[in-house]
Amino acid sequence: MSEIVYLNGEFMPLEDARIPVLDRGFIFGDGVYEVIPVYSRHPFRLPEHLARFSRSHDAIGLDYPMTDAEWTRLVRDLITRNGSEDQSIYLQVTRGVAKRDHAFPKGVKPTVFGMSSPLTTPTRDAIEHGVATVSALDYRWQKCDVKSTSLLANCMLRQVAADAGATEVVMFRDGFLTEGSSSNVFIVQRGTILAPPKNNLVLPGITYDVVLELAQTNGLTHQVRPITENEVRTADEIWVTSSTKEVLAVATLDAKPVGNGKPGAAFRRMHQLYQDFKRTVMRQAA
Numbered sequence: 001m002s003e004i005v006y007l008n009g010e011f012m013p014l015e016d017a018r019i020p021v022l023d024r025g026f027i028f029g030d031g032v033y034e035v036i037p038v039y040s041r042h043p044f045r046l047p048e049h050l051a052r053f054s055r056s057h058d059a060i061g062l063d064y065p066m067t068d069a070e071w072t073r074l075v076r077d078l079i080t081r082n083g084s085e086d087q088s089i090y091l092q093v094t095r096g097v098a099k100r101d102h103a104f105p106k107g108v109k110p111t112v113f114g115m116s117s118p119l120t121t122p123t124r125d126a127i128e129h130g131v132a133t134v135s136a137l138d139y140r141w142q143k144c145d146v147k148s149t150s151l152l153a154n155c156m157l158r159q160v161a162a163d164a165g166a167t168e169v170v171m172f173r174d175g176f177l178t179e180g181s182s183s184n185v186f187i188v189q190r191g192t193i194l195a196p197p198k199n200n201l202v203l204p205g206i207t208y209d210v211v212l213e214l215a216q217t218n219g220l221t222h223q224v225r226p227i228t229e230n231e232v233r234t235a236d237e238i239w240v241t242s243s244t245k246e247v248l249a250v251a252t253l254d255a256k257p258v259g260n261g262k263p264g265a266a267f268r269r270m271h272q273l274y275q276d277f278k279r280t281v282m283r284q285a286a
């Protein structure tokens, strides 16, 4: 079955969706996006994803083209029109089509796009054994809190991981942990879960918030503070989190084992809490 996508007010098969080459998303990467996981046909944390989407629009001076109620309807339509129980909904808005000129064009309609793909959550093997990571210098820009489609640096950094046969990069800027190419990073140090603060150098992850909430509600010791590179390299556990990776343990950093090289006790606890939480939320939504 062909995927059904949404483009500028219409639903159509993916292969029929076309945009003009002068779209500023194509020419400049001038746009913002969201990725929303869907479990058993229920979008997970949709209001939070939409709040971040709206903030990304504000940050790049782009009018939010639809209300949250309209986005919610669109997300539900995409879920219904596409087959799978578990999906990944992708929403993107670009500044629209205009003659190539860096400054923002006036009076141009944004391009609004939405699609759904089957959700691929981590394999059993990745959950049970953890994943490999490599470190990298975070050379991205100073507005990493904006979920922008300008992802060249993130793609290049992910390729560093791919070339090393690893799943993700763990990035450092000025000697401090930032995040991965498409995930947030936590460490566990002597039983304390540590997360870098949300600032302009990291994406405020929706999964990051869920993990901290679960730590809070379940009385797990945790702290949000800057984390040095040395603390990451000597951590008992490292986790990566995102809407599609959920919570994953890191087995190796630069080919060296993290802790004993296996997912740790704190990870196993958090992974279970996350799965239980998902199930509870989905049951309430049903």
Ligand code: PDD
Pocket (backbone or CB within 6 Å): 035, 154, 179, 180, 181, 182, 183, 184, 202, 203, 204, 205, 206, 207, 208, 241, 242, 243, 244
């Ligand atoms: N990426 N940091 C970066 C740079 C990201 O791109 C992402 C998400 C995250 C985690 O955010 P969340 O928990 O809200 O998914 C952190 C998405 C999944 C992507 O680009 O496909």
